[in-house]
Amino acid sequence: MLDYVRSYLTSNLTPGSAGNMFWAFVYIVVIFLGLSVAVIAMNWLERKILAHMQVRLGPMRVGPHGLLQPIADAIKLLLKEDIMPAEADGFVFWMAPIFVVLAAFTVFIVVPFGPTHAVTDMNIGVLFMLGVSSLSALGIVMAGWASNSHYPLIGALRSSAQMVSYEIAMGMAVISAVMMTSLNQQGTGTLSMIGIVQAQQAQEIWFIFKFFPLGLIAFFIFAVAMVAETNRAPFDLPEAESELTAGFHTEYSGFRWSLFFLAEYSAMIAVSSIAVTLWLGGWLRPFPNLLTGAKWDLFFSLFPGITFLFLAGMCFYSTVRMPKHPLFRIQTIGLAGFGVVLGLIGLILFITAVRERVQDIYWFSMKVAAFMYLYIWYRGTFPRYRFDQLMKVGWKILLPMGLGVLILTAGVGLWPLIQQTIWNR
Amino acid sequence: MEPVATPFFFYLLAGLMLIGGVLVITRRNPVHSALALIVTLLAQASIYLMLYAPFVAGVQIILYAGGIMVLFLFVIMLVSIERSQRERQFNKQWVVGMVAATALGGLFIAVYTKGRGIFPEHALPAVEAQNTQNVGTLLYGQYMFAFEIASLLLLVAIIGAVVMAKKRI
Numbered sequence: 001m002l003d004y005v006r007s008y009l010t011s012n013l014t015p016g017s018a019g020n021m022f023w024a025f026v027y028i029v030v031i032f033l034g035l036s037v038a039v040i041a042m043n044w045l046e047r048k049i050l051a052h053m054q055v056r057l058g059p060m061r062v063g064p065h066g067l068l069q070p071i072a073d074a075i076k077l078l079l080k081e082d083i084m085p086a087e088a089d090g091f092v093f094w095m096a097p098i099f100v101v102l103a104a105f106t107v108f109i110v111v112p113f114g115p116t117h118a119v120t121d122m123n124i125g126v127l128f129m130l131g132v133s134s135l136s137a138l139g140i141v142m143a144g145w146a147s148n149s150h151y152p153l154i155g156a157l158r159s160s161a162q163m164v165s166y167e168i169a170m171g172m173a174v175i176s177a178v179m180m181t182s183l184n185q186q187g188t189g190t191l192s193m194i195g196i197v198q199a200q201q202a203q204e205i206w207f208i209f210k211f212f213p214l215g216l217i218a219f220f221i222f223a224v225a226m227v228a229e230t231n232r233a234p235f236d237l238p239e240a241e242s243e244l245t246a247g248f249h250t251e252y253s254g255f256r257w258s259l260f261f262l263a264e265y266s267a268m269i270a271v272s273s274i275a276v277t278l279w280l281g282g283w284l285r286p287f288p289n290l291l292t293g294a295k296w297d298l299f300f301s302l303f304p305g306i307t308f309l310f311l312a313g314m315c316f317y318s319t320v321r322m323p324k325h326p327l328f329r330i331q332t333i334g335l336a337g338f339g340v341v342l343g344l345i346g347l348i349l350f351i352t353a354v355r356e357r358v359q360d361i362y363w364f365s366m367k368v369a370a371f372m373y374l375y376i377w378y379r380g381t382f383p384r385y386r387f388d389q390l391m392k393v394g395w396k397i398l399l400p401m402g403l404g405v406l407i408l409t410a411g412v413g414l415w416p417l418i419q420q421t422i423w424n425r
Numbered sequence: 426m427e428p429v430a431t432p433f434f435f436y437l438l439a440g441l442m443l444i445g446g447v448l449v450i451t452r453r454n455p456v457h458s459a460l461a462l463i464v465t466l467l468a469q470a471s472i473y474l475m476l477y478a479p480f481v482a483g484v485q486i487i488l489y490a491g492g493i494m495v496l497f498l499f500v501i502m503l504v505s506i507e508r509s510q511r512e513r514q515f516n517k518q519w520v521v522g523m524v525a526a527t528a529l530g531g532l533f534i535a536v537y538t539k540g541r542g543i544f545p546e547h548a549l550p551a552v553e554a555q556n557t558q559n560v561g562t563l564l565y566g567q568y569m570f571a572f573e574i575a576s577l578l579l580l581v582a583i584i585g586a587v588v589m590a591k592k593r594i
Contacts, residue, residue, distance in 0.1 A: 092460065123556055127483035134491030138463065141498045145456060153502065160495050167492075191557055 016120020053380040080254035092146035097259035100139030114360030125193035147251035155247030159238035170225035172402025197282030234382035272371035283360035308346030315339030
């Protein structure tokens with residue numbers, strides 16, 4: 001038993017490829033917990049960052065700087081009465097949130113947090129991610145229809161129309177990135193998520209910079225389409241508050257509503273990780289081929305620890321700045337304690353064995369986190385589109401652009417071959 | 426690595442498909458039928474995955490479950506369900522249906538019993554790692570003509586739909 005557990009640690013494969021059930025299960029649990037924590041953190045960060053963008057303070061009451069607000073929200077949601085409309089279609093109403101959450105979480109079994117840090121490596125990785133995440137449109141349609149109410153139905157119709165149209169532009173951008181894995185390079189192309197990052201490593205370039213500016217345009221198309229795919233601002237028409245109350249989940253409350261919330265945020269993380277894997281070099285650290293050598297390796301591997309120490313420092317700084325009133329004593333002690341925990345995590349991350357293993361996960365998460373910040377930034381910046389404008393952008397701008405990029409990528413990639421043929425003749 | 430293609434999974438998925446298929450034709454509510462059809466299609470995708478054809482499985486999920494069924498539901502949801510449920514279903518062709526089903530079942534049984542020679546003795550060696558590449562090479566190499574004909578057919582269908590939907594072109 002112990003040998004079975006230990007045998008995986010020496011192998012250089014993902015648990016799925018090694019066929020090790022135990023570690024696959026461990027990875028699934030870790031990813032599930034990590035995602036839930038990330039969603040909770042995103043909840044707090046979004047409210048806080050949006051508030052600061054609008055020169056407000058945001059949540060300040062529950063815990064120091066509102067740090068415990070997500071927990072308070074979660075307790076509120078779980079204790080809330082679970083209401084089902086009398087005319088609703090019971091079974092479908094009950095199934096819809098489960099379906100959405102399943103689709104949003106299943107995707108993560110192929111997300112490569114590192115060369116070995118993925119549940120499994122599928123031959124059809126990208127295809128699997130796109131396919132399963134497109135299933136969440138079904139869940140949204142089910143929710144909207146089952147509520148048997150006007151606002152949810154209109155919200156669901158808008159949402160499914162939007163998702164189906166932007167999926168096509170998204171697919172074009174993804175195909176051009178997948179083509180880059182093989183073009184102008186020996187070996188065959190691949191759809192596997194790990195294979196795509198390894199191709200970027202072998203070609204010594206992130207695909208966003210390859211065939212400049214083709215990679216950049218494809219990335220731009222994906223970056224727009226993924227916001228529309230996840231129904232976020234400025235494409236959040238399905239849940240436009242001013243017109244549709246809350247869109248497809250108007251009739252949902254309590255725990256079921258929080259499932260939709262969880263699914264929305266984990267879908268955001270999922271599409272961001274597709275973008276990171278395809279164009280931004282996945283788990284690779286910055287400049288893996290330019291800044292080589294033991295010194296640079298050491299320098300970049302210190303980053304995770306330094307990040308946590310920085311967060312701990314922020315906590316201590318805020319502790320000093322807390323009001324010196326007896327009423328704030330518990331909050332001050334709690335904040336200092338949080339800082340100590342973060343500092344300890346940072347110190348653990350400096351241990352050599354941990355450092356080596358965690359590095360990939362750190363860089364991947366940081367790239368995804370940048371995308372999550374962008375999501376919040378968009379929401380604070382752009383006004384909402386009108387529905388006809390949304391369709392125009394999807395079908396008349398992004399899709400032709402995507403087709404053009406696809407053809408040009410193929411042409412540029414095959415150019416050496418064409419040249420050679422002409423030369424030989 | 427242990428193969429996943431165990432009989433247990435086959436019977437589980439095949440059972441799911443059968444139950445889904447029966448529900449599709451027995452539910453009176455068209456939305457429930459569509460949802461049962463989705464279950465059937467997903468189980469079918471899993472069977473493809475079990476047969477070491479991951480690419481076909483992925484395409485099945487994207488196209489059928491993710492694309493076509495969303496459009497199906499889209500249309501069905503716009504129909505007034507109450508009215509369609511009250512109305513008498515006028516399709517009384519169950520005799521023809523039974524005959525067709527019996528004929529198809531008989532064909533399957535005949536193939537299974539008589540057709541031993543058609544099928545290979547053993548399962549083909551699993552080429553999961555190269556599945557997508559192989560499908561691509563075949564489609565754009567050996568079966569190029571058929572592939573292009575199929576795409577032409579789809580183009581004709583699209584043009585036809587636009588012509589029918591648009592009043593003025």
